[in-house]
Amino acid sequence: MRYSYIFYVLTLFFSACQEVENIEGQFELNKIFIGNEEYTWGSENPLKIPVDQIITLVFSQEIDESSVDEGLLLTKINEGVVNISINVNGNSVSIFPSGSLTYSSEYEIEITEKLKSSSGADAIRQNINFFTQLEKLGIHELNIDGRVINLNNLILQNVQVDTDIRIEFSAAIDQEKFEEAISIGNEDLVFEYNETNTIVDFRPQQELSYLKKYQINLENGDIGALGENFDGFSKTFFTRLDSTYKFDEISDEALLTKIQAQTFQYFWDFAHPNSGLARERNTSGDLVTIGGSGFGLMAIIVGIERGFITRQEGIDRFEKIVNFLSDADRFHGVWPHWMNGNTGNTIPFSELDDGADLVETAFMIQGLLAVRQYLDESNAQELAIINQITTLWEGVEWDWFTKGGEDVLYWHWSPENEWAMNLPIRGWNESLIIYVLAASSPTHPIEKSVYDAGWARNGGIINGSSVYEINMPLGETLGGPLFFAHYSFLGLDPRNLQDQYANYWEQNQAHSLVNQAHCTINPNNFIGYSEACWGLTASDNHQGYSAHSPGNDLGVITPTAAISSIPYTPEESMKAIRHFYYLLGDRLWGEYGFYDAFNVTQDWYADSYLAIDQGPIITMIENHRTALIWDIFMQDPDVQKGLNDLGFTF
Structure with missing residues (x-):
């Protein structure tokens, strides 16, 4: 059921893509769509595609639906054939993996001569390789002033004006990209990393103002060491009251x-x-x-x-x-x-x-x-x-x-x-x-x-x-x-x-x-x-x-x-x-x-x-x-x- 609505939309989408150039008599692949984005294959740097998108192949002729099971294969490199469900609509076929594809993996779509057109022509044999996206980078733990912070709490109080902040990520980060993405208002920050670049400690260069509202803001982007994407994160906090007297004490x-x-x-x-x-x-x-x-x-x-x-x-x-x-x-x-x-x-x-x-x-x-x-x-x-x-x-x-x-x-x-x-x-x-x-x-x-x-x-x-x-x-x-x-x-x-x-x-x-x-x-x-x-x-x-x-x-x-x-x-x-x-x-x-x-x-x-x-x-x-x-x-x-x-x- 999770694919029924997507398939309906894609069916409407691909019904408009039926006209393709073709040398008379040849039955060959013309286009590939991942979701509703066209995928150009054969490049030196194969596209990293989402793990949960439908793969649609558009051919030069109408497809013989009875030949699809033997004529199309999806394989995970070094692991074997992936079970798929298939839906044919004229000259396009949509491939639904059984479950999502796995992150950071290489796959191959194999088109064999057993795939036939409705007129009986054999498909031109072809192999298309692609990679799935890297797994999203996540935060395992946020620690402020030695306190482990619940990421779902909207507001944090009583933070030190000379606060120390630690973020532990699910994978290594790119230091340069992280430092470009992180901010606490307009404060200049100082950073320290562990050996694996999975933990970063940072603090404002100057003390923050007391009893004031601040926001840690980490923008979304590919800040992972391997290019992993991070969805973005923000945390509002208030510094603690400064107990120092602002004027001389009098009676x-x-x-x-x-x-x-x-x-x-x-x-x-x-x-x-x-x-x-x-x-x-x-x-x-x-x-x-x-x-x-x-x-x-x-x-x-x-x-x-x-x-x-x-x-x-x-x-x-x-x-x-x-x-x-x-x-x-x-x-x-x-x-x-x-x-x-x-x-x-x-x-x-x-x-x-x-x-x-x-x-x-x-x-x-x-x-x-x-x-x-x-x-x-x-x-x-x-x-x-x-x-x-x-x-x-x-x-x-x-x-x-x-x-x-x-x-x-x-x-x-x-x-x-x-x-x-x-x-x-x-x-x-x-x-x-x-x-x-x-x-x-x-x-x-x-x-x-x-x-x-x-x-x-x-x-x-x-x-x-x-x-x-x-x-x-x-x-x-x-x-x-x-x-x-x-x-x-x-x-x-x-x-x-x-x-x-x-x-x-x-x-x-x-x-x-x-x-x-x-x-x-x-x-x-x-x-x-x-x-x-x-x-x-x-x-x-x-x-x-x-x-x-x-x-x-x-x-x-x-x-x-x-x-x-x-x-x-x-x-x-x-x-x-x-x-x-x-x-x-x-x-x-x-x-x-x-x-x-x-x-x-x-x-x-x-x-x-x-x-x-x-x-x-x-x-x-x-x-x-x-x-x-x-x-x-x-x-x-x-x-x-x-x-x-x-x-x-x-």
Whole structure:
């Protein structure tokens, strides 16, 4: 049965080859095909043919099928006649060996005068010799750094940077051809061979980079010493982590200060020169972001208290920002997500999102209220800023974003598209602060029913199940992206915060621990994950941008995730900070602190900074160290009233 389909194809093929030149009366061989390739016999270097192909002979006349068994013989030289099956089709005959021919062997096809044409003519006697191909060259064993490697495993980890690689072949290889065919990226290689050229040891001339993706690639070709063919081979591997410190070791307290100071420069030196607001990212030009700028306001308070800037420098920057915000686009008191830092005009976030963004505005108000509480009413300049902030705060029409009185707040509205975005804000996610501020408003508050039915979904927000032996009070079991535990809690103090749905310290701590446990267990086998290398949250990635989480794990670690969780997981976060700074610092540390994200599996490291990722680092480290922003924000009387109205204890 294995030849039936091939024979059918060849029958069709050779039916087109019936017309051949012939001296009238002679019955002779005209052509030979091996598979569907024509074979020229009689050359000084006989063709090496595959061992599993059908041999087809094309004669000058139609063949007498009854004469074929005696008139055609296939012989293996020095061994004898090979059993064959034969099929005749007009003037062609196909020979099927019983089983494959053997590699590296010489055969002979003998045509005798006993082969007759259908008209009775004797065939001209002829002998055709050919050789079969050499047996394919194979790998018997691959050994890397003394480890025998399973050739079927796709990825190999923890290879030494000064790796030694050994390949044992099934037969001797041609050294020159092998060295032309083998590569590890663009590395120069050094080779050693055993006496029989069946084993080769090779290594890069220079040490490889640590924790980096490489590929051993051996191209297909006739690299055997006798010309044997090799099908090709590749093996991806990752070098091991380099445990050498990339920077001098300092105390943990000094390291935290260094991270705060370096990250602070994003909101200070890199702030938009006209508005003082934070650019969306380090490539945004005049585009500034409202939520990230709210984070930046709290960072400036930290910068004053840490001595990164003087108080007067900070007050002047607050004044510039508040003046700009007062004249910028607002819609029912709500700013857009993005605006132009020169003009204050809206820059659409998407086609329909070209107006108010209530969530981004809440992040800004959180920062403004912290500034208002921080400033000194006895100072005339500071009092003027306090009054401007109060005007902006009281101008936000939170209740209007219930879309005519529904028991839920809506994220967007614009004059052009109105409610077309149609995105209700429901928990659990990063948006608790929106409902707290909406309830706290002295001019446009929402009712508690909006919080209960809209945000808490009448209790639907509650989870209570466990993962990695950790109980998750709210939201999805795997916690979601870790910014859920950060954005609302830069000012809102979760340490004693509780309502009928959850204790929010327990929620955020559990969320952080689940995130760290997931990266430690590493169910997707990503490279670089460990108990010290963790943190899944929204950030840039090798494909663009995504909200990374245990349920959306793409192999991307985002430093802000573990760092900003330091109040909840001080030991685990400090371990990650040391790992990012000392062990990966030559790749992750830059002008404004840690770059946004990295993916070792994809050999990708960001060169970007995002305001919404940089801001929580500064403030949450400070909340861990001194509770500075928590204490300031929670003293605001409007916020206290709002929390009380919603049924919180704090």
